[in-house]
Amino acid sequence: MEAEELLKELAVTMLGDEVLPVLEILLKGKSELTDDEIARMLNVKVNNVRRTLYMLADHGLVRYKRTRDRETGWYLYYWRANTDQVNEILLNRKREMVQKLKMRLEFETNNTFYICPEDGSRYIFDEAFENEFKCPRCGTSLVYYEVERVREVIERKIRQLEEEINVETKSNFG
Incomplete structure (x- = not known):
């Protein structure tokens, strides 16, 4: 089974169908995405996306890179699917x-x-x-x-x- 399909199957088994839209966006994207970008793409609230991302991360299905925005001083999180760790x-x-x-x-x-x-x-x-x-x-x-x-x-x-x-x-x- 392909790593992406296996990752989706694991996500559904562990967390339910509701995590699939966020995971599928990350799997389609070739680069890392912020939670804001994912929320815009799905047309949902960013807090819902963050909650889903944290659940996925708790199970090792996604990972992130944290950087600080030079203008605002806020941290930005860049997320991606963890296909290489399936x-x-x-x-x-x-x-x-x-x-x-x-x-x-x-x-x-x-x-x-x-x-x-x-x-x-x-x-x-x-x-x-x-x-x-x-x-x-x-x-x-x-x-x-x-x-x-x-x-x-x-x-x-x-x-x-x-x-x-x-x-x-x-x-x-x-």
């Missing part, structure tokens, strides 16, 4: 996902669960005990829930992501 952004997202999955695996491993056979609500032991092993929603008796399959799926996904990270790290830096 692979590193993806790697970081995968690393974050591995960390979250490991936390989830730890939670699944360290707790005992009970489930309502009627509505599928799941409760940890303490919640089930407090409710006398009855569903607080419908009153049905809770049944023990075996999490081994859930743990297996999480472990498999962790291994898959770690393998992808290793392969991509070696191909990018090796």
